[in-house]
Amino acid sequence: MKIKTIKLEDESLVLLKIQPTLNQKDLWEQVELDLIPSNKYFNIETNFKLNNGLPDPKYWTRKLVTGIAEALIGERPVYQLIKWVSFEVYQEIEKQSKQRSGMNSQRIRPIIRSIRIELTNDKVIEATAVIQKGKRGRGMGLRLEAESDRWRCTELLVA
Numbered sequence: 316m317k318i319k320t321i322k323l324e325d326e327s328l329v330l331l332k333i334q335p336t337l338n339q340k341d342l343w344e345q346v347e348l349d350l351i352p353s354n355k356y357f358n359i360e361t362n363f364k365l366n367n368g369l370p371d372p373k374y375w376t377r378k379l380v381t382g383i384a385e386a387l388i389g390e391r392p393v394y395q396l397i398k399w400v401s402f403e404v405y406q407e408i409e410k411q412s413k414q415r416s417g418m419n420s421q422r423i424r425p426i427i428r429s430i431r432i433e434l435t436n437d438k439v440i441e442a443t444a445v446i447q448k449g450k451r452g453r454g455m456g457l458r459l460e461a462e463s464d465r466w467r468c469t470e471l472l473v474a
Contacts, residue, residue, distance in 0.1 A: 368464055372432050372440050375466050380444045380455060384425035387412050387473065388448065400468040407471060423449045440466065 379399055385391035386408055393409045400408065428445040435441055438461040446453050458470035 369461055369466060370464075372434065372442075372459070372466065373430060376430055376432060376440070376442045376444070376457065376459065377427060379459075379466075379468060380427055380430065380442075380446065380457070381425070383408060383455070383468075383471070383473075384427075384446050384448075388425065390424070399465070400471070404468050404471045411473065428452065437461070 379396075382391060382396055382399070386393045386396055389412060393405065393412055396408060397405055425446045425448045428447050430442060430444045433441045440457075440459040442457045442459065444455045444457070446455060454474045456470075456472040456474075457468050459466040460469050461467075
C-alpha cells in the first residue's frame with residue numbers, strides 16, 4: 316500500500332491510498348482508491364477519531380509505547396508521560412528507569428516491531444507490543460482506559 320499526496324492549486328492536499336491487488340493474469344492493477352480531503356491545516360492525529368470521540372487506539376498506543384520505551388532507557392524524561400499514564404504506572408516507569416540508568420552506555424533507539432490491540436469494550440483497550448533495542452527484543456503489555464477525550468495507561472508490564 317502506498318500513500319501519495321497531491322497538492323492542488325488552492326493549496327489544499329488530497330491523500331491517495333493505493334492498494335494494488337493481483338488479478339487472474341498475474342498482473343498488478345489498481346482496484347481501490349481512497350480520497351481523503353485535506354488542506355494545509357489538516358491534522359491526521361486529531362481528525363481520525365472513533366465514534367466515541369477518542370483517538371485511534373493503534374496510532375495512540377504506538378506513540379505511548381515509544382514514549383515509555385524511550386523513558387525506560389533514559390532518552391526521554393519520565394515526567395513527560397505523567398498526563399498519559401496513571402500515577403502507579405508513572406511510579407513504576409520511574410523506578411525501572413532509575414534501575415537501568417547506568418546500563419545504557421550506547422544510545423540505540425528502540426524500534427516497535429509489532430503492536431496488537433484488543434478493544435475489550437468502548438472504554439478499555441488491552442495492548443501488547445514487541446520492542447527491539449539493538450539485538451534484544453522485549454515485550455510490553457498495557458491496559459488503556461478512556462478518560463474524556465484521550466486514553467490513559469492504567470496497567471503496564473514490561474518483560
